[in-house]
Structure formats: C-alpha cells, structure tokens
Amino acid sequence: MAEHKETYYAAEDLAKFEQVGRSAPEAWKAFMKYYGPLMQDGHLSKREKALIALAVSHGEKCPYCIDSYTRAGLELGLSPDEMAEAVHVAAAMRAGITLAQGIVMNNTLDKLSF
Amino acid sequence: MSDNRPQPTRSEARQQEVLQALEQARPSFESRLQGAGLHPLKATGITILQLNVGRVCNQTCRHCHVSAGPGRPEDMPREVFEQALRVARDPRIGTVDITGGAPELNAHFRWFVAEARALGKHVIDRCNLTVTQEEGQEDLVAFLKEHKVEVVASLPAPDKARTDAQRGEAVFDRSILALRDFNAAGYGLDDPELPLHLVTNPVGAFLPAEQAGLRERWQEQLLREHGVRFNELYTITNMPIGRYLHWLEAKGQLEPYVDRLAGAFNPVAAERVMCRNTLSVDWRGYLYDCDFNQMLGMTVDHGAPPHIRDYDPDRHHGREIVTAMHCYGCTAGGGSSCGGALE
C-alpha cells in the first residue's frame, strides 16, 4: 500500500526555493541581486565557485544545495574526483575545527590544573 | 509520397509514443519555435550529406541513440552508396559526413571515401577511436590520412572512470592507444589537412559543460597524463532516443531530463540547428532531416521525397523540417549539433 510520509526535506521541494520570497519580497530581491551575479565568472570562475558552494553545502549539510551544486558541477564539467576532493576539504575543515576547540580545552585545563 | 515511406519498426513507434506523451504536460517544440519566429522550421540549403551506414559497432555505449552494437544487421549496401555519390555531385553539397555504428566496419567504406574525395568533397569520419584497434583495421589510420579525411572522434571524458562508465570496459585505454596512432600519423597536431577533433557527450542525465575553457583543460590533461593531442573539442547533448531513452526511463529520469532540455531552450541555438544544412541518409537510402529523426523512423516530409533515389534538389534544399519533442536536445543552452555547441 502506498503510504504518504511527511518529511521536512523532499527532492521536489527544491523547486519551491523561490517561494521563500513570497513574504518580505524586498529582502528576497536583495538576496537574489547579491547571490545571482556573485555565482557568475568573476575573479574566480563559475567552476571554482561551484566547488566552494558544494563544499559549503556539505559543511552546512543542506540536501537542497548538495543536489543543486552536484548537478551544476556536472554541467560545468567538474569530474566526480574534483567534487569528492571538495567534500573532503569540507570534512577536513570540520575535523580541524573540532580539534582546534581543543585549545580552549587545554587553556581551561591549564588554568585549573597544577 | 506517403505510400513509399518505410513503416516505423516497433521500437521506433514506441519511442515516438513516449516522446508524444511528454508533450501532454509541456509546451510543444513547435510552439517554442513559433515564439522564436522560426516556425515552420525550414532548411537553408544542404551543404552536408550525412550517411549513417548502419548500426554495426564494436561498442555498445549507454548513451547511444543508434542502439548500435556488434550484432546489428543494418549495413548499407553498395547500391545506396552509389546513390549517395550521385547526390553528392550536387555542387552545393561540400561535405560528406559518415557515421554509424562504427562506419569503418562497413565493407564499402574505403571505396566510398575514395570516391567522395575524388569528387572533391570534404569527408568526415565519425570514429569511435577503438575501431582502429580492431583486427583488420591496422591500416585504417594510414588510409584516413592518405585521403585527408577529417576525423571526429568520441571521448566522453579525459579519464578512465567516466569514459568506461559510458562506453564500456577498457574503452578509455584503447582510445588512448588510438589517439597515439592518430598523432603518430600527424593527426591532431598543426597540419590543417589532418584535423582530429573530439566529441564529448555528458556521462549521464545532464547538459554538457560549456565548450569555452573545456578544450584547454582537456588538452592539458590528456597531454600531461597520456601524451596525446587533439584539435577542437565539441560538446554534444545526449538525445532522449534509442538506448539512452531506455536508460532514462529505467532511472526515472526521463521527465526531469526533458524538462531540463526544454527549460534551457535557446532561440539562437534553434536558429542554427544542424538539420537546416544537413540531409541524413539511412542504410536503406531513406532520407531524414537528421540522424536523430532517422533513429525515430521520421523521414523527411512536407513534400520532400523520402528516398535518395528520388533526390530532388528543388524539393530537398529548402524543405520544411520534421520536428518533435526530442528536438529540445538541439536547442538547450549552448545548443548541440554534430559540430558541437555554438561558439
């Protein structure tokens, strides 16, 4: 029996992104004016920007952005190896950032210990 | 003229039905042409005669719109080649473009190439590269060089993983061997008489990358990693036809893919679709506006005779083109034709 399961994230909802602008439209327009041109070729190429966006999407764990920027990457001629390396950069950064918090731990330990 | 048209095969009829069904929920291609002021779409004069000499191939690629393979029986007989030579005498036709399958496997290929060159025609061989490594084809590269045939070769990606995923195991390694043979003969270097161009189709259900910048990246990678060179790189959109159509259906990607194509409709690309200057011939001598229509069994129409034996310059050069949903593949983004995207 087909069962309708309610989920917070659904693939077809990606198309609803623009509906976020149905309220506070001026703020939405300002965002689009910033986001749209920024992702075009500039000092960095569209490909480089797509790789950064893909890495950030993983770091921020946004399935919509991962879907979008994987597709965009394919259509910009990025290879699966290039995309996977970008994801590793995001993963390594997260690991490093977690470890860097050890400084606070050590400082606290030093403060409180003999 | 409809009495001497071939009956579509079961597979052609089914593909036409699938594409027609897609039109229910989407704007028709013709309506988009209308919006661009291009309806009815007319040929601007035939400059390229393209022969699809059959479906025999040494490969069975996943994106193949011809559904070609080793076991296919379709193979152009000498009589049709002779008729094609008669048509190629038309002085407005400067180029004879030979495709398949792997056209080099046809028994009349070499004789025909020599004859077309003797007529002063520019000849293009659409080569899958690996055919040069097959038994009996050891002298193919030398033959092509002798007749100064332009080679347009398929390679989906400059790496093994993606190439083999689309075209079959070991295809990348064998393609590199072929490219080395072509380079050793002088192809793909600086001699304008020995051009070696590559054609890339996306490895899946997405649009090709922009042509600009891609060639330089490929040239650098292929030279650095494999020591091989080529001249131009053409990007070609996968058409929802043949084996690729089956793959899209099996993956549940047909509708999203066609939406992607239709959503990227580009009127500039529509103006420059290849059917406007090409006439396509099948192995039996039937005529089509392009190789894609050929695979759907949609012969030329609108008063243009459907068989090469009845070739009539007055009715073929300016004929109205037969279009359908698959045509969105030619007009998406930068466009796509046998010569790649628009520059």
Ligand code: SF4
């Ligand atoms: S795409 Fe070309 S090489 Fe591959 S099976 Fe089809 S005809 Fe053969």
Ligand code: SF4
């Ligand atoms: S599919 Fe064929 S008929 Fe349709 S636009 Fe492309 S080249 Fe022309």
